[in-house]
Amino acid sequence: MIFEKRFLNVMVLSWGFMLVFTAFQTMGNIEKTVLESISQDDPSFSGDGYTSLAIIYAVFATCNWLAPSYISMTGPRTAILTGCCCYIFFIGSFLWPHTVLLYVASAVLGIGAALIWTGHGQYLTENSDSETMSRNAGIFWAIFQSSLFIGNLFVYFMFTGPTIKASTRNLVFWVLTVLSTIGTALLATLRKAPRKLALGEAEGVSSADKELQIPEPMRERPLSAAWHALRDAFKLFFTRRMLLFALTFLYTGVVLTFASGVYSPSIGFTKAIGKNSKSLVGLSGICIGIGEVVGGALFGILASKTGKYGRYPIVLIGFIVHTFAFVTIYLNLPNDAPFQDTDNVGYINPPSAALAMVGSTALGFGDACFNTQVYSLLGILYSTDSAPAFALFKFCQSVAAALSFLYSSHLGLHTQLCILMIAMFMGTVAFCLVEYRYRKSSNTDSPEVDPALVDVNSGEE
Template identity: 65%
Template structure:
């Protein structure tokens, strides 16, 4: 039996990310709650989760310009492994309650995030073609987002009291650090992308075909390759497609901030949710993950079959309407001061845990709609420039996330929802226009890009 090596690579990548981000996304959901519990025991400890996350995404944004240069020398596999090590170190740093250490490790994680996500984009593209890009992006997203389940289910059962004591925190930090280390070990086993092999070296190729070779990257000296990758990223940033898609990227960064660092904590700060309201932090994360997985499975894996002649815009519009529902329900259900600390205030209706979980599910489902289609579109538009294209995606996304985490320390829930409402209209319109324009200009009789490099982002 011939093993589909590229698909195996995608699966290893997906499960490795799932383990690493089970640790990180769970910590992101509960970080503000955890830090507040430490402050309750030690009033001199004033670390703020929103500042930590703002540092992460600020450094992440800056280093996205350098990540393609790093990958041009090391390759995507080394970049992915380096980044995953940074995630494990960040989670481990919580064992020591020190503000300076937390913020320093947040900066380290920002560097690692740029490496792991840019490397992931290139590695996923290298192991996909036009026919499998949407499927692989959907499979990756669905498996990756199962990370929301295990960690948050664990938190749901741990957070049974209104206060989180030192013993509970130690258990949480130990489990999450262990998961990050296991995921890092799995990512060490990633295989070299098959597209970098000659066709004769690939499995299942007859000797008669050995003369046909897959495209090899141009051999350059390390310094030359580094500089070339950096300048290519700058040039690509100012192309029309990237400038337009930056509105979509920015929206995903803002809503990433909201669902990963603000919303679940806001639910856990609303005392009107009833007895055991702290446990809703973990339950909210579970429902976000459920929405992510279902959205990734439906609109990532099956989108190419369901919308074969339409492209990704119906999926993005679905995400648009689902997120609009989420914003309205959150506006009605939670008080304006919910993101900051425990509050006795109520929203415009009686606080409902069921409606809160529906909002969580909608946030995750809509996020999957946007992200699976962005991955798919970038993988098709920028086959030759996958590393800088994904780096620029993460640059715009992380700049928006850093800014959002910064103003989350002072902006009430209503202001944050208003910002999301404005940017979702801009981001959705930009995506639909770019895809429409690409379909008008694309040659319908394309040669498989895995064998002949005929498609360039400059053509779009």
Template identity: 65%
Template sequence: MRLDRNFINVMILSWGFMLLFTAFQTLGNIEKTVLDSIHNDDPNFTGEAYVSLAIVYAAFAICNWLAPSYISVTGPRVAILTGACFYVLFIASFLWPQTVLLYAGSCIIGLGAALIWTGHGQYLTENSDSSTMSRNTGIFWVIFQFSIFAGNIFVYYEFKEPKIDASQRTFVFSVLTGVGCFGTCLLVALRKVSHGLVLGEAEGVSSADKELRIPEPARKKPLLVAWNALANALTLFITPRMLLLSLMFLYTGLLLTFYSGVYSSSIGFTKALGEFRKSLVGLSGIFIGIGEVIGGAIFGICGTKVSRVCGVWSVVIIGFCVNLFAFITIFLNLPNDSPFTDTDSPAYITTSSILAMAGSLALGFGDACFNTQIYSLLGTMYVQQSASAFAVFKFCQSIATAISFAYSTVASLYTQLLILAISNVIATVTFCYVEHKMRTERENSHSESDLTND
């Protein structure tokens, strides 16, 4: 049986991202713990993980406005490959821990993240049509989330001791750099899109998309192309519908900070979890990955059937409830000062590693509920502006992530959980409202079309 080229592109994209982010997400998960161990060995090293990650996402947010311009000239494949190379350079920099190198690398990877994620959004949309967008999004999400498994299983077995020494760090980051290089090499194999049915021809393009569509400029004028792409992204951002959706984008950024950096560090610093608490950092990441994969499989790959039966809004409500459960269990299970350093402080209940892993599972599952629906909705609503739409999404997500990493240096666990809970409510309400409006417009459009045909 001959496989469709577009489907092969989606698979290469998915596995390439999985390998690259096996390296990066593992690094992000252990960065706070590892940098503290470096400081204990070398007091001259003053690099702070939360500051580094705040710089990463601040640069990411700023560069998101430039990414559509770059992609409009080079195309999404070149942007993806360029971003991947920046990721590998950042991971490799941990083999030579220097404070200046850490923060400089954080700026570089912010640019790389803007290129790779905006390019990914456009490339995924170009390789999908109205009948495959949800499926392709789900396939990408499930394969991508396997990155959490591989890296964190590796960390779980490597970091068995409470103290992490230099030889362990060198070995871990050498392996992560190698995995990142392999993923980048796989992304080189991405091929040009085989254009069939354009997404939106069957379902219709949103009115906002039609109003903001920019004519295809001549390829001989790359500066004009780049300028139009930037103007298009800025114009799209201030539309009422995108401003409402941005509240959900912001929430996913806050959630990303919490489950990728703060929560894992809190588990590793809680002495009540025993002498193997450092290895629980990796185990927590594994359970987050399990939740992501289950959510992606149910609401991504099978998303069309689920949405037809239950509606997109129901998937978002499930994510809301599961995340709220996670916040309550974490509030009860871990001490308030656990994000900062090793602590003997008591929690509201007897601290349990099982409940901690349940919180990880719920965080991952809820995150998958939100992200699969965001990708599917943007890919359907903004067909002709996919690069701009995903740039706005990643801008909002990364600016929220940068801000939350910045306040994570001083905000206690309970304060962060309160912010997340409030944001969860606001994001769910606004997203469901926009999805309802879009569904109503589509149904009315179909009804008018039927009446015209009659």
């Protein structure tokens, strides 16, 4: 692998995200559990973990429509740094637990999430070409998701008893706040992508170079560029291809909710699984992270094969692995596990801690199957519209996540698993159709025609 500037940019992006999300994903994994312990110590505190996460993803979904406009004025690097500051604020707010502050910080984080993920999508695309997009997406996902087992390994050793003490909670919050700050400092070193080599520009003049050739009076003003970015995002969303692809996006949001905020706390609430059930919350996060990293690394290594055999075989593997995970979770945990400590058991009595960890690993691996291929195919399909395309991906994903966190407080575990199975089937079929039509159009269109442009401008496949 040739060590070049673009690849260095991808590595800095990956490691910076890993540090920031070591803090946030660990917090998301333990939020429901630690907020319950805070409520026990302070009866005046009524903050709910699922409500907080629902606010995050609801605001995230709304702001995804505005993120391309912000990036059109500032660029992806500034958007990423702005988003990181919102993450630091959210994590730091747990040091002073207050119900109103929790929900305000959740809303602020939703704004930051829209900026950081849309900026990430454009920056990753700018530093990739048609041959390296799958590789870079896989490498990013593997490094990024290593945050799951780094942070949760720390939590596993910290949360050792049946209750979580205030001093222990605060130590965890301080460590996570510092980690997110270090990650932000690393992302501040991101450099501009090399011109003429970005995805979709390798055979012609880059958009940056084209801009340089435009006389100063004719260049678009920032507010005009922001308006055009918003308009293009709406236009792109209502193309047939994007509407179909949205079914896959929605599934990634539903399973994100389950893996990051529901499943691990459900293990911790199941008393019959063992007296150290709370420590299994962290261990479950570690296993999810292992699955994510193995999947991302594997598909990064095999990225050269996806161009030949397609991306849909990897998504089908994810479908099979997630089906296995959902079935084992259905059998192993009781229906009321997502809500609070329970003495009930599932169909397996007593519930198996080992099987629960296998389910966590399968959740992570299957999630990597879906997400790496979505990132790769999005970057190829919408190389010239990466900011709105990734913003729409995150919009659909976050809408599904917000709705999922809302119903997670009311629907039992078994009902949630049924919803996941239905969404997974629809998302898998949609992905296969999108890629099939893209590959078919690539074989029939002339090399000069970008299939993504055909889709955006005419709404036709």
